[in-house]
Amino acid sequence: MEDAIRLRQPHEGPRHPVHRLCSADRSAPGNSRAALPRAPRPRALHPRRSRRAPDAALLPLRSSSATADPVQPRRPRPPPRVERTEIEPLTGEECRAILSAAQGRFNGARWSVALSLGLRQGEALGLLWSDIDLDAGILRVKRALQRRTWQHGCSPRTRKMPVCGNQRGADCPQRRDGGLVLAEPKTRASRRSVALPPPLVAELRAHRAAQLRVKLERANVWDHTHDLVFSTDWGIPVDPANDQREWKQLLRDAGVREVRLHDARHTAATLLLLQGVDIRTVMAIMGWTEMATAQRYVHAVDELRHEAARRMGAALWAGPLTRPTATTHAPTVW
Known part of the structure; x- marks a missing residue:
């Protein structure tokens, strides 16, 4: 038959791959699937690559009917969505209660640094006295x-x-x-310099004097490896687990609801925003690298918007409105 597709001999090899023959070619006389050479089987995928969409050339041939639906590749499942915990910052009264309960403790200034500067736990416990310039009021986070x-x-x-x-x-x-x-900190933004509030400078001076007295009393057993700002009463670094327990005990002594230690960092960022500090300045103080982190504090931004609206209302509608009176001009006599 002239319009029939001529097949090459087995020793010559197929002119076209089997999976590229259309239904009209397979339905032509002499072109049955039994007479055609078989296509190579697709290679089994690795279990880790099983979620990838299969290549169209490796899909097995379906029934010879031209009306059959093509095989649709399976789409990979989207990654699970990570639910972020809601930020619950401390109020101003709760912060003052915590600072009042921390007075008289060996590392009482530790919690003033957490609430006023928002340092991470590792950053606060890794501070050295060489990182703090009390005369200039500057604290440098280096480790x-x-x-x-x-x-x-x-x-x-x-x-x-x-x-x-x-x-x-x-x-x-x-x-x-x-x-x-x-x-050393992981990101460049974490290595930063932070200005100290004057009350915190005075508190750090008192903490330095108390630490030096304990250091002189225990000079034989004091660990002089690191000159840590916040250490144990033997000069060694404070264990983060013990630091967590001290925070929980401090909350109970102050009569404040139980919150995480990291919420002290959220509290510092929220208080800065409520004071009207620019968001870029807050990011530099907190050591944030992405604006998406600042978007989590939308509750503080909303409160600032309402405060701005109240100030605008007080500026425009605080007193009785005085409408401009129309001035009457005498007619001109020519």
Whole structure:
């Protein structure tokens, strides 16, 4: 038949791939699927790549009917949505109650720094006295206290089973590269300079004097490795877990509702916004890198908008409105 497609011999190989033959070619006489050479089977995908859309060339042939619906590739599922916790900042009265309850404690200025400057926990616990200029009223954030996982020191890193027989690196007699360490901040925005309020400068001076007295009393056992601003009564870094427990106890002593320690940072950002500080300045003080972080404080921005509306109303409608009176001119006599 002239209009029939001529097939090459088996030894010559197919002119076109089988999966590219249209239904009219397969329905032509002599072109049955049994007579055609089989297309190679698609290679099985790796389990990690199974969610990817399959290539159209690797889809198996469906029935020979031309009216059959094509195989639709399966779309990958979207990633799960992360629900952010609602910000619940402390009020001004609650902050004053906390600062009042912190007076007389060994590290009472620790909570003044948290509520007024909004430093992260690691940034506050990693402060050195060389980072603070009390005369100029400047605090520089250069490092943060971090807890790292202990590694085995009894065997090389490539060995699966440690020589000591313990699974955890913390239980190894020769453990290394772990514990509380002072590390540099991860982002450039975290390395910043913050101006200190005058009352906080006076409080830090008093804290410095009290720490020096304890240091002289325990000179033989005091850890002189780091000159930390906030340390234990032996000069070692404060464990973040103990810092959390001290915060919870301080809230109970002050009679304030239970909130997270990180909410003190949210409180500092909210108070800055409510004082009318520019959002770019707030981002520099808090060490934020993205504007999306500032958008979480929309409750403070809304309150500022209402305050601006109240001020505008007080400026325009505070007193009785005086409408301009029409002036009558005498007729001109020519």
